[in-house]
Amino acid sequence: MTLHSLQSWMQAVVTHPSGIVAGINSDAAQAWAGVSVENIESIIGRSQSLGSVERLAVYGNAYFARLLECLGEEFPAVKQLLGEDAFNTIGFQYLQACPSRSYTLNELGRSFPNFLRETRPQDVPAPSWPDLLINLATVERTYSEVFDGTGIEPLDDADADSSTWAKLLAAGFRALTPDELAAIGPEDMGAIQLQAAPCLRLLTLDFPAHEFISALRRSENAEVTPPPAQPTLLVVTRRDFVVRRSVVSKFEFAVLQALLAGESLSAALQTAADFASDDLPSSTNIAAGFEGWVKARWFIGFKLAN
Numbered sequence: 001m002t003l004h005s006l007q008s009w010m011q012a013v014v015t016h017p018s019g020i021v022a023g024i025n026s027d028a029a030q031a032w033a034g035v036s037v038e039n040i041e042s043i044i045g046r047s048q049s050l051g052s053v054e055r056l057a058v059y060g061n062a063y064f065a066r067l068l069e070c071l072g073e074e075f076p077a078v079k080q081l082l083g084e085d086a087f088n089t090i091g092f093q094y095l096q097a098c099p100s101r102s103y104t105l106n107e108l109g110r111s112f113p114n115f116l117r118e119t120r121p122q123d124v125p126a127p128s129w130p131d132l133l134i135n136l137a138t139v140e141r142t143y144s145e146v147f148d149g150t151g152i153e154p155l156d157d158a159d160a161d162s163s164t165w166a167k168l169l170a171a172g173f174r175a176l177t178p179d180e181l182a183a184i185g186p187e188d189m190g191a192i193q194l195q196a197a198p199c200l201r202l203l204t205l206d207f208p209a210h211e212f213i214s215a216l217r218r219s220e221n222a223e224v225t226p227p228p229a230q231p232t233l234l235v236v237t238r239r240d241f242v243v244r245r246s247v248v249s250k251f252e253f254a255v256l257q258a259l260l261a262g263e264s265l266s267a268a269l270q271t272a273a274d275f276a277s278d279d280l281p282s283s284t285n286i287a288a289g290f291e292g293w294v295k296a297r298w299f300i301g302f303k304l305a306n
Contacts, residue, residue, distance in 0.1 A: 190266030
């Protein structure tokens with residue numbers, strides 16, 4: 001075997017989610033070396049105390065231990081709520097169902113919230129915990145994606161060569177700033193179409209999971225009481241490389257959803273008014289709220305809707 005073949009075979013074996021024996025017999029490993037458990041010593045010799053399969057298991061165990069450690073670092077609130085043993089059990093089930101396929105660990109937890117949503121862990125202290133765990137994982141994964149993803153910092157530095165701004169210009173958008181907003185005439189204001197910041201995310205939650213996550217961080221791993229259920233509409237974004245989140249009203253959330261769907265400002269306001277007729281703010285509050293969104297750079301470009 002060449003060194004490359006040996007390395008590829010070993011990777012297929014030690015990273016197999018069902019263990020070393022299954023890894024040896026897997027199609028991926030067999031493609032590199034057609035050996036079975038019975039003649040594994042032709043590739044990996046025994047030691048004085050361990051057989052060939054046991055020696056490989058050392059690497060397999062270390063591989064999954066490292067992945068569980070990384071998963072715990074991305075979802076510390078979920079881990080704190082469950083406890084380390086329960087988290088590792090659920091985490092290993094996740095890694096079996098969704099093996100790591102990327103060169104970067106940034107992708108490791110992408111499907112974890114959905115995995116919790118599909119499996120709904122039942123061996124938990126309270127009936128509401130599955131939903132709380134799903135909410136916590138959703139918020140923590142969103143934080144990771146927003147922090148590591150495309151932000152607006154190049155636009156704030158007036159970098160006209162940034163790919164985000166180049167796409168906006170090509171689509172006919174102009175930069176949206178408080179000054180630009182003030183210059184839009186009243187007759188055109190309702191017809192503008194807005195481009196959201198690429199890091200803007202909207203989350204519909206059953207619990208104030210963001211508050212629980214913040215409380216855990218402040219407590220330095222001391223025990224924090226899980227919050228009661230409370231419908232929460234959360235906006236997550238990034239500014240100056242810091243992830244920021246804000247709770248918004250039902251009306252505001254509906255406006256944001258409509259704007260992200262490409263509706264004009266007047267159409268978005270009408271959509272939100274129909275959806276949240278019991279939560280209508282005054283026109284003054286609407287104007288002030290929208291101005292605040294612009295200052296916070298939730299929206300970065302505008303053009304007149306066709």
